[in-house]
Amino acid sequence: MSDKKLKELHAVLAEKLLKKVKDPDATASELNVARQFLRDNNIDCVPVEGSPLQNLVDELPFDIPTKPEITH
Numbered sequence: 138m139s140d141k142k143l144k145e146l147h148a149v150l151a152e153k154l155l156k157k158v159k160d161p162d163a164t165a166s167e168l169n170v171a172r173q174f175l176r177d178n179n180i181d182c183v184p185v186e187g188s189p190l191q192n193l194v195d196e197l198p199f200d201i202p203t204k205p206e207i208t209h
Contacts, residue, residue, distance in 0.1 A: 150174065 138146075154171040157163050175181070184191035194201065 157167045158171050
């Protein structure tokens, strides 16, 4: 497969996944496919104050430690 075709395939897949993620009826399975697509392409982010990602972190039902706990 040519490089041009692979780029096109990648772009089309990204567009389809974006459409699914924006759909309020997206299933957990569809969201997981989008998550894996991002991970496979080394896409990540850091939550910053006021961002949607930080808002999601704030809603988690558990505390996320900022420093590893040391136990003896």
